[in-house]
Amino acid sequence: MKLLLSVTLFLAAVGAPLPAQSDDPSKLLASLEQQRQLSHRLREARQTGDLQEVARVMASLSALPHLVALPFSNEDDPRGALKAQAREMLDQELANATKVLEQTRRQALGKACTRCDGRAYRQCGRCQGKGYRERRVGRRMRRIDCRAWDPCPVCSESGRLAADPEVHQRLQRLVLLAGKEAVRIDVLTAIKNVLSNLDGVPPGLALESPRGGFLLKITGHGPFIPDKLKSTDKKKLKAAWLKSQPADRREYLYQLALDTARVADGLRFLSGQTKVPTLAEVIKKATPTTVEELAWNGRSLIGKFVSIEAVGKKPTQEYLDAVDFPLAGRINLDGVDPKMVVAFCYVPEDIEAIRACGKLGIGDKIDRSVRSYPPRAVMKALQKIGVGKRLRLQGRVLRHPDGVPAALLEVWRVEEVAAGEEGAQR
């Protein structure tokens, strides 16, 4: 993501005040000669695909005291044309980075094992997954223990084929753990033991119609803290657990782990955040900035509190599909490409999930920096404001560990900008 930095620097340079204009003809000629040389370098860099060099040359070009319009450009303003080119490049680069990320992930996961459908085990043919068999001894029927499942020999208990060796081993360990915990009588401890051992479990996996769906229906997909379940749900869960077959329990625990790993992966941007802001602090420190600045230069704002005004749009499917982001509270802003910046708020369930991750030891204290986030106030404010209205958003700019989106705007406060009040930033 070095390129991002250089293009960002370039865009910052374009926005900077121009050097003093000089009418000295010899200086003008020197400047034009420089532009000619730089344009040549720019063409070469583009041909070889060296995008960093492109960004560097563009920055040098835009800093020249005199610029003549670029050939084949409709723009009268050569600096504006350069800016448009840089944005196009940045856009392209982020789109490529998204593709590479997805590809790398897919490759690491390999394919679902065809023998076991990615489940890593097959139902035991002797007891049909019940975990015991009945045998006649004399006149009586006697129960004898049986293994409820047989390890899949094709994928050696990882459920994946041709996966990255690390992923393969990690999944094997998870499958083993889920199997061990499935025979436990205390369901809450079983869940806790599985969910607090998810380090390194890759995101992006799910079983097709997993067994034990009735257990999942009671608890939801997680992450959650088992002890914090409602007491009626706890009772239901315990009863359903005791009645269920070990094979159902194993698969429920496994699916729950995969779901939680996916959510935890999406929340990595909160990992290791040391500051614990309060709403009052966010409002006080929020520096007014423009949508344009946030959209194209969001990286330079990382770690800062900002206040922007923008028109909220309906989140279209295209918008939602543009980047992988786990939270539902995304705010689609006019003029902001979600690959560049995703503005979002947390709903109360998100904060619950983040707290659960923190308690389960997932990530590096990911619940710390949103300890005093007001999810209900933000949600209420957003619900009151219709789509298409001009909003004032105040919040914190965060880095996304994947580099795409380039930055995140964590919204702490939202209000409608009244007509006539536009641009009057507080």
Ligand SMILES: [Zn+2]
């Ligand atoms: Zn069996």
Ligand SMILES: [Zn+2]
């Ligand atoms: Zn298999």
